[in-house]
Amino acid sequence: MFRAPMAATPLVDLHDLTKRYGEGSVVLDRINLAAAPGDFISLIGPSGCGKSTLLRLIAGLSPLTGGSLLIDGRTPEEAAAELAFVFQEPTLLPWLTAAQNVGVPLKLRGVPADQRLATCARVLELVRLADRAHAHPRQLSGGQKMRVSIARALSLSPKLLLLDEPFGALDEMTREHLNEELLAIREAQAWTAFFVTHSVAEAVFLSSRILVMSANPGRVHTEIAVPFAYPRTAATRLSREYHDLVTEVSRLLRSVETADT
Amino acid sequence: MSKRLLNLLLPAATGVLFIAVWYAVRFSLSEDMQFLLPSPGEIIGAFRTNGADLAHAALNTAEGALLGFVGAIAISSLLALALSVSSLVRVSLYPYLMMLQMIPVIIFAPILILWVGPGLKSVVVITFLICFFPLVVNTTQGLVSTDRNIVELFRMYRATRPQEIFLLRAPAALPYFFTGLRIAATLAPIGALVGDYTAGSSAGDGGGLGFQAIIYSSQAKYPALFATAAVTCVLGFVFVAVVVGLSWLALHQWHDSYERTDN
Numbered sequence: 001m002f003r004a005p006m007a008a009t010p011l012v013d014l015h016d017l018t019k020r021y022g023e024g025s026v027v028l029d030r031i032n033l034a035a036a037p038g039d040f041i042s043l044i045g046p047s048g049c050g051k052s053t054l055l056r057l058i059a060g061l062s063p064l065t066g067g068s069l070l071i072d073g074r075t076p077e078e079a080a081a082e083l084a085f086v087f088q089e090p091t092l093l094p095w096l097t098a099a100q101n102v103g104v105p106l107k108l109r110g111v112p113a114d115q116r117l118a119t120c121a122r123v124l125e126l127v128r129l130a131d132r133a134h135a136h137p138r139q140l141s142g143g144q145k146m147r148v149s150i151a152r153a154l155s156l157s158p159k160l161l162l163l164d165e166p167f168g169a170l171d172e173m174t175r176e177h178l179n180e181e182l183l184a185i186r187e188a189q190a191w192t193a194f195f196v197t198h199s200v201a202e203a204v205f206l207s208s209r210i211l212v213m214s215a216n217p218g219r220v221h222t223e224i225a226v227p228f229a230y231p232r233t234a235a236t237r238l239s240r241e242y243h244d245l246v247t248e249v250s251r252l253l254r255s256v257e258t259a260d261t
Numbered sequence: 262m263s264k265r266l267l268n269l270l271l272p273a274a275t276g277v278l279f280i281a282v283w284y285a286v287r288f289s290l291s292e293d294m295q296f297l298l299p300s301p302g303e304i305i306g307a308f309r310t311n312g313a314d315l316a317h318a319a320l321n322t323a324e325g326a327l328l329g330f331v332g333a334i335a336i337s338s339l340l341a342l343a344l345s346v347s348s349l350v351r352v353s354l355y356p357y358l359m360m361l362q363m364i365p366v367i368i369f370a371p372i373l374i375l376w377v378g379p380g381l382k383s384v385v386v387i388t389f390l391i392c393f394f395p396l397v398v399n400t401t402q403g404l405v406s407t408d409r410n411i412v413e414l415f416r417m418y419r420a421t422r423p424q425e426i427f428l429l430r431a432p433a434a435l436p437y438f439f440t441g442l443r444i445a446a447t448l449a450p451i452g453a454l455v456g457d458y459t460a461g462s463s464a465g466d467g468g469g470l471g472f473q474a475i476i477y478s479s480q481a482k483y484p485a486l487f488a489t490a491a492v493t494c495v496l497g498f499v500f501v502a503v504v505v506g507l508s509w510l511a512l513h514q515w516h517d518s519y520e521r522t523d524n
Contacts, residue, residue, distance in 0.1 A: 061413055080419055091410045095432050095515045107428070108418045136515045 009073070010034035011160060011192050012058060016067035019053055019218075027053050029217035030067065037159070040186070040193045042203035042210045044249070046257045050218025051196045055162050058194060059085050071160060083160040084153035088168055090145035092137040092152075098144075099124060099133040102151045109156070123151040126185055143174040150182070154189065161193045168198060179205055180234055187231050200249045205237060210249060214256045221256050224249060299484040304491065307484035314473060315485075319492050322469035325381055326453035326500070329388025333445060336389075337396035338438075344397070345404035345430065362394035366452075370459035379460050384469065387456030392445040399444075403437025404430050436516055439508040446504040450496045470496075 012035040019028040028050040035041055043051035056062045057069060060076030060083075071079035084105075092101045102120045111119075124130050127147040137145055146166055153161060167175040179202055186193070197203050203210050207226050214221040226245065228236060236242055280301055287298045299307075308315065344351045366387050373383050407430050415425050457471030470489055477485040513519040 059417060061417060080417065083417075085414065085417055087410050087414070089410055091408065091414055093411065093429070093432070095435070104428075105418045108415065108420045108424055138515060138517065138520065 010070075011037045011039075011072055012194070013070040013073075014067070015069075017054075017057065017064055017069055018066035019050065019057060019062070020065040026217035028057070029219050031218075031220055033211070033220065035192055035194070037192055038190055038208075040195065040206055040208045042195045042197055042207040043213060044197055044200065044203050044210060044253060045213030045218075045221070046215045046253075048218075049213040049215040051213055052164055053218070055085075055164050055194055055196050058160075059083060059162050061085075079160075081156070082158055083162060084156060084158035086149055086153045086161070086163040086166045088165040090137070090142075090149040092145055092148055094137050097134045097136055098129060098140065098148045098151075101137070101148055102155050104152060105156050119155055120151075123155050124148075126154065126188065127151045127181065141174075142170055143178060146170065146178060147181075150185075154185070154191075157189065158191055161191045163193060163195045165196050165198065167202065175199075175202065176234070176237075180232075182206065183230065183232055200253060201237075201246050204242060204246050204249060205232060212249065212252050212256060214259065222252060224252075296481075296483055299487055303484040304487045307482070307488040311477075311482075311485045311488065315470075315488060315492055318468060318470045318473040318489075319496060321381070322384070322450065322453045322457055322471070322493075323496055323499075325384030325456060325469060326388050326449040326496070328381075329385045329452060329456075330392050330445060330449040330500070332385065333389045333392035333396055333449075334442070337393055337441075338400055341397050341400035341404055341434075342426070344401045351401070358394065358397060361390065364390060366390065366455055367459055370456070374460050380468070383460035384453050384456035387460065388449055388452035391448050391452035391455075395444040395448070396438075396441040399437045399441030400434055403434025406437065407433045435511055436518065439504070439512065442504050442508070443501065446500040447497060449500055450493060454493055 012033070014031050014033040017028060017031040017033075018026065020026050031054065033041075043054060045051055053062065057064050058071065058076060060080060069076065072082055076083070092098075093104065096104070099117075099120045102123055103116045106116045106119060121130065121133070124133050127150055129144060129147050129151065132140060132144060137148070140148065150166065167178050170178065183206060193206075195203070195206060204226060208230075210224040210226060211220050212222045212224065213219065224245075228239075228241065283298075284300060287295060287300050290298065344354065370383065370387065373386055377383055377386055404426075411429060411433075412425070415429055420428070453469065454471045454474075457469035458474060459471070470493055474486060474489050477483075477489060509519070
């Protein structure tokens with residue numbers, strides 16, 4: 001097959017990916033998708049469309065039923081070192097300080113303590129929490145906990161960042177701030193992201209591509225390319241084009257949801 | 262008045278009231294019945310005359326209680342680890358653990374004396390049996406109650422089984438472990454006392470508070486009997502206080518049960 005010589009090989013390559021639970025209903029039906037390095041892909045859709053399941057499959061947390069899934073040309077298990085997952089809950093260890101929590105993946109990988117310390121300090125700086133390094137999770141606000149969780153994911157310098165509604169439990173203001181911070185960090189560390197969300201505004205602000213999914217069975221309904229150039233800032237949200245796109249995606253999402261019921 | 266002062270004054274006032282009622286009841290009894298309820302003064306007097314015996318017995322009981330308690334902590338933690346690893350092991354052992362808890366120590370004691378010998382050894386085993394169940398149940402519960410998402414996170418970072426247990430499950434189980442420890446701490450001195458009462462009598466010099474209680478009641482030394490009860494209470498308080506202190510050390514920085522509510 002002909003390939004343009006300059007085209008980047010996909011970092012994530014899904015071919016007819018199918019997921020079924022037991023003999024029951026099909027959760028994901030023949031998903032095809034190629035994510036190029038640097039893509040920021042949001043998955044949005046009605047509940048039950050399998051967007052979180054798709055993320056878990058890519059993370060290797062759950063086996064696929066059919067089709068193929070390659071990350072950097074390898075299986076998720078083989079590529080485990082390249083990916084990091086951010087859950088909807090901060091999932092911090094409450095008995096560790098913020099810095100120690102950030103260091104957990106490094107510790108599990110056997111990185112010596114002095115190197116760990118340096119990395120933790122650097123990553124906490126990145127999420128603007130250097131001054132809270134020695135606080136325990138219960139002393140942190142919801143937004144701060146999420147920042148620690150993201151810092152922990154970034155501690156291993158992943159190529160692929162998988163985020164499952166990370167800001168879903170936060171208030172609007174905090175969410176917008178963290179969206180901006182996430183993009184700022186991305187400018188500094190070129191990872192590729194899959195981002196599950198319920199918020200159209202968030203998806204449009206963050207993504208280079210939005211996949212609108214439909215349920216029963218879970219399929220990719222439409223893909224939307226977001227044309228705004230990076231770096232995006234708070235000012236992006238004020239633009240006419242941004243609002244038009246949010247409206248368009250919202251309308252699309254509603255049509256998918258009503259078709260389902 | 263500050264809350265702290267009130268928290269000190271109120272229990273003190275209750276104590277004074279209690280002693281006043283005690284004296285009132287005692288002196289309302291007819292003279293030939295007053296032996297049934299010795300006054301606090303007489304009990305303090307009993308400490309003076311029997312102090313050496315009581316101290317010796319208290320040390321023996323404390324030793325038995327401590328050894329049984331520590332043994333129960335060690336063995337129950339290991340067993341809890343084994344139970345937490347596999348639900349099959351859990352299912353197959355749980356009924357028998359329950360049964361272990363149901364063993365009536367009083368009936369079992371004579372056989373136990375034959376098995377391990379009287380005195381300290383029997384006391385340790387009986388204390389162990391009494392402390393074991395709450396420890397193993399709580400610790401196991403703690404080890405299997407780890408946040409599922411964090412377990413997945415560990416698996417995703419390819420944590421080894423020992424890493425998962427010692428960096429995640431064990432610390433996460435600490436609050437449960439200390440719940441079991443507090444229950445066991447109240448049981449340990451009682452267990453040692455019961456053990457001593459049933460199996461300590463033929464130990465000679467090694468007799469503890471239970472054995473003293475038998476002697477005092479046979480000699481109708483009722484004030485000394487009350488003094489023995491008081492010593493047992495103090496022993497129990499020491500056990501609980503140590504555990505409460507350890508629990509504070511291990512948990513106050515991060516666990517919600519120590520969260521300050523005044524900020």
